[in-house]
Every structure is written in structure tokens, then in C-alpha cells.
Amino acid sequence: MKRLNTEWGELESLVLTDMSDVFISNLTIQRQHFPNDDDQTGAAKALMRLQDTYQLDTNTISTGELPGSSSAASLRSALTVDDCYDLGKVAYLEADYYHTELWMAQALKQLEQEETAGTVDAVTILDYLSYSVYQQGELERALEFTKRLLELDATHQRANGNLKYFEYQLAKQKKVEGREEREEAEWKQSRETRGRPDDYLPERRKYEQLCRGEGIRMTPRRQSRLFCRYHDNDRHPRYVIGPVKQEDEWDRPRIVRYHNIVSDKEMEKVKELAKPRLRRATISNPVTGVLETAHYRISKSAWLGAYEHPVVDQINQRIEDITGLDVTTAEDLQVANYGVGGQYEPHFDFGRKDEPDAFEELGTGNRIATWLLYMSDVQAGGATVFTDVRAAVWPKKGTAVFWYNLYPSGEGDYRTRHAACPVLVGNKWVSNKWIHERGQEFRRRCGLQETD
Template structure:
């Protein structure tokens, strides 16, 4: 089938489509690979600069050693030394001429080539959005796969082969940065987790630019925001043992004390039974609010299975394609005329399914980014989306064909929460399903999702087949309920 050829076509397409863009790097592993080569080029340039600086310093060192020997001897008997006219002349010459040459050498900028290269490349660097997106991807993986902060920080992720050279660990600064990004999103739960990890590693790392006072400050506030006043008070008191004059902590100490006393008084006035009922009600409401999300994440973890440019999604409000936070990937569309491999793939899909692909959408090839995912969704247009695919003029999406073009060591499964099924990505395999019943009604059990990629690089291609052209290939039943 030539899936590697399709990847090559996609890479060329991506270069054409994304060469002018420098954001959303985190949404595609394929797009991020360019950054590695950019960084390698910069390292080479930096090493050239270092070698030039070392040559300069060697010259300065030789000059210093020569002058050190002269001045050590001369200062033992200054008058006797200068009594020799040659020494007197050379002193005048050194101070008038040679020290100026040394000054020029010391001030000489050896970084011109490196700075020029860095300036050129900087315009293609990731921006704040990319850094935040990558951080949020780590938090998403943490939740979906129930990973603790120590597992992520140590780099020992499920699916990694032991001894791999690219295993990375997080420093105190990295953990602190994750906590700060969560804090900026008012995500105090993850702020607490990562600030605690930073605090833990502060005791293990000898040097760090992060100080314990700052970490404790974030911790006390994040746990307070989650309603844990006693722990907020504990962290505040711990902060004050390190910095007794910390003004915000002194103010918080009084406030938390007051709020805690108020809370305890309220708890005494409320019966245990009422509190228990309240908690049960809250838990029940929470479960009702996120039933699908729980099923989706369970399937992504392999629990409860019954085994069997930035990418866009359809906006039901506008009828147009747009980007969405619940889809983290990049994709390209390949037409049959662009390459014989694409044409052969289309023909193979038609031969296997028996459906006409002439009215199908172009082959979409997608590469998922850091924690790449696509949350639960339908491929077909629902009744409340009358303009879905109207511009195509080929009716609704009757079926979906999905190719897996790479193996994924961990995560990245395609899951169907309604039926409790999951399909693990295995290179060279595919999955096919009908989105519509023969009557044309949507099959709501086909709601599916792409789980976050935990480890690896996920490439897929899919073909959305439409109703038009299938009238005699998949005819309607005799009854409307068929």
C-alpha cells in the first residue's frame, strides 16, 4: 500500500502548508521534528563560537602568564629593574601600545556568526502558546492514564523500553513551570501536584534557581482555592519559618486562621447526616456530569474493554471547518491525482468496502502531537446540523475508513465509549464502520475518540465516504426502521 510513501507526500505537503507558520508546534510530532534539526544547527554554531572564544582566551592567557612573570620579578626591586633602559622602554611600550592590543582582543566579539544564525532561526522558534500547549498535554496525559508526578518527572512512562537513550527527566524548574502554567489556567489541582513535586525535588537537587519560599507560596494558595484551609495554613506557617517577614504570608496566616475558625463553627452547627447526604449528592451530580469522559479515559487506559496545518473540525454553528482544543493534531488532505499511491489507496478502500469513493472526501493524513488526542465525537452530521457538509453536495458521511500508519508504544487507541471497545494502533492495520443505518439515520453508537498519545508518534489516514453514489451499493431497507 506504500504507507511510507504517503508519509513522504504528507511531509512535503506539510512543508508547503506550514513553512510560513511558526505556532502550534505541539500539535504535531512530525512538525516538531524540524525543531530538532534547527536546534542541532544552533548547537553546531554555538560550538564554533566556543572554539573561537577558547582560541581568544588562550591568547589572553599566554599574555597574562608572560606579564605575570615580568611583574613578579620587577616588583621585587622596581628601581633596579627600571635601571635597565631596555626594561624602562618595554614598560612604556607595553602600557602605551600592547595593553591596548590586549584590550581589543578581550573586547573582540567572537559571537557574530552565532548571533546572526540565532537571530535568523528565532523567527521559527515555538512561542508561549506552544510551551503552554505542551505543558497542558502533559497534564492531560497525567489525568487520562492516572500517572503520578514522580512517574512523569522520572521519565519512566509506560510503554518505554528500558535503557532508551532519549528518556528525559524533569528538574525542579521544569516541575515548577508546569505548576505555574496550571496556576495561570486557574487549575489549582495540578498546581498543587506539581508544586509538591518541585518541593520534593528541591531536597534532592543541589542547585536550583527555584527557591522554597516561592514554591510554598504557590502551594498554600492552590490548596486554599480547593477549600483545604488546614493544609493552606500548614504551608503558610512552613513558609514563615523560612521567611518570617513575608508580607503576603503574614496576611494569609491571619485570614486562613479566621476562615478556619469560621468553617469549624459552621460544621458544628450542621449534622453529620446532612453533610453526608450533601457529599453523596455532589458525587452523584459529578458522576452524571462526566459519564462519557470517565468511560473514554477508562477505555484509553484499557479498563473495561470489550475488544474488537492544524487539523480542523466541523463547526455546527457556522458550517465551516475550524480548529478546536479537543483535537490536538495536524493534518493534510491528499487528492488521488497528486500521487499514484493515493489513487491505489482509494481503490483498495473501494474494493474492500464495496462503496463508491468518488464522492468521498480526500484522503486525510494526520500526525498527532504531544499528548495528541481527539475527544469523543461523531463523524456524521446530526439532525440539529442541517448544513453539515452542505458545501460538498454529497450527503452525509455514511462510513469511515481509518488506517494506522505507525505503531504507538503507549496510548493513542481509538475508543468507542458507547460500546466499550478500543482499537490499538498497529502499523498497516485499519478499522472501518458505518456511521449511518441503511435508513440514513445516524448510528449514535459510533461515537468515538482518539486517546492521548502517551509514548510514540502516531500517524493515521482516514477516508470519509458519503451517501451519494451508494444508492445501489448500500440500498435503503424496505422499512424505515431498517
């Protein structure tokens, strides 16, 4: 991202002075397809998102030695001093001083290991480091970094001013408090202010924990009640002789996985149809109802209708035969691709009571059920997690998971709140089929009690 956005611009300015009009024209045409500043910043944020979710230290990311990656891939994806500095700079501009400190410290470490830097020096890095640790309430460390900076550049105006300010603040602190009280206060402040800043997602830590495969709530006794079986959907004509393999993934809410549900040839055809149409995925604004991009959904998606190719029609028919639900009122097949850092934070598939117009334009009712087909394996990351019940389902190529979003009464099942974890290594392909209420009246009947 950085190479095509920043460094290409430098190359462009070099050749513009001494090249033919044809070359310049071609250069300009190609430039419009390259990443821009927003893309570069987004890539930096994605790396920090992976760092937090999978509890990776900066050195692991910088050397490219990620779980599931080969040694050759690690060498190709190693970060330079300038790359680490740029990551810290992105965090700084977002007032995220926790990540600013981490990445500036990594840049300084690599610089001290005599790694060559292109545009950044130790003085600049130390300037950011001292300010970021000061913002996190660590006066003594801020003073230490400032002194190191002044050893390299005694005339640095801002550092000289900061030196006096930090010394004054420390002296004031010592004067007001006794030594033991001050240490206790600093320790308490350090615990409260250091670390990642809180954000808009209250279940952030639970979500990230599940993505790492931790904190899953399934006792051995409950686990013993989950089974694998051959499923023919009450002796459906297509599956009496060749039933499908069904596995229980979770009990409450019931989530099942179907194995070997599509062939490699079918999946490749779906990808081939979707690739030319892939666009940044959008969400429906709950207030305005307008489709818009969001930082919490990072993927590309495309929609395929049953009429477009026999393979899409066959997959739709297979979903109907296996689930027993009518797919004529379902949405088109959505194909989604998640690259490294791609994710979809916790959300509901169904429209809640505070979103009465969520699917009104479709005229087919709410989303009664979700069918999620995995069309690739993922080397690391990329799980589907259910944050309310602490469940996790891992991608496996050729399998599909299925669950109901609504109770038989039509009320939403809030236990189905789920998320697509960030992809750490690899490339994740999935396709969704959202099945709606209309047409299911005699296929999934209401219960006799309103509370069913």
C-alpha cells in the same frame, strides 16, 4: 518546548550585544520557526492530560518512567524542579488548583531531595501550594504550608496576612461546629471539592477509562460471536485468489479490521507525500461552518488526492474493492500525525440533524462510512475508543478498521461516537477515508422499512 521558547530568548539577548549583523540576522530568521508561549502552555496542558487519562502520578512523569518507554528515554525526558514548577504555574493560571497542588508538591519534593533549581525557590513553591490547597477547601493544610513558608522567610508579607486569615477561619469553624460535625463536614467538602474540576465533556471519565483499556463492555458470550475470516467481497476478481484477512472488532455497531492491507513501502510513501503539508488539524464549527483549530483536536493533518501519486490511487482503489463502496465521491485521503499528548476527543464523523449544512458544499451527501488506516504502531496510548458502546480498538501498523456511520435509512448511527486517545509514548500515524452517500444507492441499498 520550554528550552526553545524561554531559554533561547535569554541566549538571544546575550549574543545581541556582541555579535556580527550576519549572525544576528540568522538568529532572528531561525527564531520564527521556534515554539512560542502558546506552544509551551499547550505542551504543559498535554502532559496534564496524559497524567489524568492514564492515571500517572507526578513522579512517574517527572522521572520519565512512562509505560512503554526505555530507561535511556526516561533519563532524556526527566523533568527538573523548574519544569515541575512551570507545569504548576500553567495550571494555576487556568485556575486549575488540583493540578497546581500536584505539580508544586512535586517541585518541592525534588527541591528537598537537594536537586538544583535554576530560578525557583522553596518559598515561591510553598506560596502556590498554600493557596491551591486553600482553594480546594483544606484550611488546615493551607495553614501548615504557610507556617513552613514563614520558617524560611519570616518577612513574607502575603504569607503573614494569610496566616492570620487561615487561623481566624479555623477558629470560626471550630466555634460554630462541634468536633464530630466539623470533621464530617470537612470530609464531605474534601470529597466534593478536591480532585479534578468538571469540564465541558460529560463523558470524560468514561473516555479516559476506555483509553486505559478499562470498562470495555463485551461479555464472553458476545465475544464468542466475533470471528476472523478471509474476505473476498463476494468473489471480487482482485481477491478471489488472494482474499484479505478480516477480523470482527465489535458487533453493534459492526466494526471490522483488515490485516496487512498496505505494505511498509506504501505507508512510507504516503508519509513522505504528507510531511511537507502537515498543518494543525481543524474542525468545522457547527454554527458558522468555518474551519478552525480546537483544543480537543491536537494533531497535524494533510490531504492527498488520488492524482498525486499512484500509491494514493492504489489505496483508494483497494478501499473500494474491499468495502464495495464507490470512492469517487469520497473525500481525499486525510493523513494525520499525533505526537505525544495528541488526541481527538469524542466526536461523530457524520453530520447530525442540527448541522444540516455540514457537507453541503461537497454535494455528495453525508459521510456514510469511515475507513481508518493505522500507519504506525504506538508504544503506549493512542487507542480508538467508541464511548457510547464502550469499545476500544488498538493501533496496529498496516491494518485498517471500517464502520458505517449511517443506517441504511440514512439516519445517523449515534453509537459510532468515537475518539482518538492521547498518545502517551511514541508517534501515531493514521490515514482516513470518509466515504459519502452519493454513488452508494445501488451498492448499499436502503432497507424496506424506514426504521432499518
